[in-house]
Amino acid sequence: MEEFSQSQAKSKNAAEELQKRSHVEAAKCYQCGKCSGGCPVADYMDIMPRQVMRLVQLGLVEEALKSKAIWLCAGCSTCSVRCPKGVDIAHEMETLRIMAKERGYIPEKDIDKFHNIYIGLMKGFGRMYEPGLIVGRNVTTGHLLKDFSYGIPYLVKRKLNLLPYRPKQKDDIKRIFETAEQLMQQDLAEFREGR
Amino acid sequence: MKYAYYPGCSLDSTGIEFNLSTKAVCKALNVELWEIPDWNCCGSSSAHVTNPYLALGLPARNMAIAEEAGLDVAIPCAACYARSKNVELAVKESDDTRRKVAMMIGREYKGESKARALVDVFYHDLGTEMIKQKVQKPLKGLKVLTYYGCLFVRPTKTAFDDAENPISMDEIMTALGAEVMSWSSKTECCGASLSACKSTVGFPMIEKILDDAQKSGADCIVTACPMCMANLDMRQEQIGKKKGVHYGLPVYYITELLGIALNLPPKSLGIDRHFVPAIDLLNKIEPTTGGGGQ
Structure with missing residues (x-):
């Protein structure tokens, strides 16, 4: 019972935080399910986008945060453009995913690692560096040979840069990353204070 | 301009x-x-x-x-x-x-x-009439599928064309003399990076689009997204092999076919660098007598 009330309290805080961060009006959703019907990834989700929205409406945000669905969402926004109530479901999923990660709920590790490597490369070089992305992904996920066979054709077709880009204004990139992190931390502090 | x-x-x-x-x-x-x-x-x-x-x-x-x-x-x-x-x-x-x-x-x-x-610059700023006038080698006999994917048409806030039935690329391709075929995957999501980080989900999404394209009877797919291109072109053989299918569907960037219609050499457009060979199909284009316009 105590466990249940703790979970409820967590959910209540998370619900308030989600609202402040996404500004999505989840209450508008009348559960028609059009979002799930048109979702190209729905077949692979543990709960449907409609159910994610229902959990949010009920204040059971902790449950939504633990779902795989928010990680598998491809961000195609088909749900959002088709929603008869104009609810931006895709943006809600994206915000939930950021919050899930902050809380350590990462059920789709490979997806998370892939994006972490991508972010790291952007931070270091200001641009994407494909060989770094592929090698980094394969090493961290343990799928060592994934897409290995594409490397040679890409080189032969002259479609890969062997060396990463070296930004001329390296400080610009550094400032964007550092300031974005500070702004995010400020927001988080405000959410906690507001409780 | x-x-x-x-x-x-x-x-x-x-x-x-x-x-x-x-x-x-x-x-x-x-x-x-x-x-x-x-x-x-x-x-x-x-x-x-x-x-x-x-x-x-x-x-x-x-x-x-x-x-x-x-x-x-x-x-x-x-x-x-x-x-x-x-x-x-x-x-x-x-x-x-x-x-x-x-x-x-x-x-x-x-x-x-x-x-x-x-694509929006071509469609709205140049206009299809202007493009049509510049065509030197109409893409006659080429049956194309326009593939918009997600991010030109969704979310509504950033989109420049209709979410369910966009027409900008269709009209550009028609202006180039190609035959635009209809299909239901025009704005389907290719899964983007899911093919790279969660292939059990990403691959079937690509497969669905390729199957749909094959059924349509078109010669090729036209896109304006490098992520869609990587998924549909680079992964085409890999995905076909799994189910014993040879799709053989060239995928072009819209600018490549624009270049062909403007009579630019295929190699200067990079068409020789695709995974699914894309040069041969261009020979199918019916020669027209007399140059300049249609």
Whole structure:
């Protein structure tokens, strides 16, 4: 019972935080399910986008945060453009995913690692560096040979840069990353204070 | 006609054909492109699932440089376009966001310089009539499927064409003399990076689109997104092999076919660099007597 009330309290805080961060009006959703019907990834989700929205409406945000669905969402926004109530479901999923990660709920590790490597490369070089992305992904996920066979054709077709880009204004990139992190931390502090 | 040009990371590597053909076609159509110096990654699909501020700051720097030069930005890649459009709208919507963006990039970006999808520039600024007049080698006999994917048409806020039945690429292809076939995967999602980080989900999404394309009886697919291209072209053989199917469906960037219709050499457009061979199909185009226009 105590466990249940703790979970409820967590959910209540998370619900308030989600609202402040996404500004999505989840209450508008009348559960028609059009979002799930048109979702190209729905077949692979543990709960449907409609159910994610229902959990949010009920204040059971902790449950939504633990779902795989928010990680598998491809961000195609088909749900959002088709929603008869104009609810931006895709943006809600994206915000939930950021919050899930902050809380350590990462059920789709490979997806998370892939994006972490991508972010790291952007931070270091200001641009994407494909060989770094592929090698980094394969090493961290343990799928060592994934897409290995594409490397040679890409080189032969002259479609890969062997060396990463070296930004001329390296400080610009550094400032964007550092300031974005500070702004995010400020927001988080405000959410906690507001409780 | 002059635009700042933001090629983005893919066009500098895996999507080099899109870059080559964009530059060649724009030159032939008298569209002047000024490449944003020292441009950086737009943040793509990773920044906005990590930190929403990062997703604003990264494209804002490029947009601000263009704004200082007084130019709107022509952007070929769908994701780069959507990310850049997003920050343009965000700084116009809120002073607070504009201030935070300025803090991140160390300069002002007011949203005066607009993010424009290259296809939108062709469709709205040049217009299909003008393009039609420039055609030297009509794509007669070529049955094409236009594939828009997601980010040109969704979300509504950043889209430049209809979410369910976009027509800009259709009308451009018709102006080039191609036969545009109808199919139901016009705006289906290819799964983007899921093929790279969760292939059990990403591969079937690509497979569905390729199956649909094959059933339509078309010769090829036309896209304007380097991520869609990588999924449909590079992974086509891999996905076909799993189920014992040879799709043999060339995928072209819209600028490549524009270049062909403008009578530019295929190699100068990068068409020899695809995974699914794409040169042979171009020989199918019925020769027309007399040059210049249709």
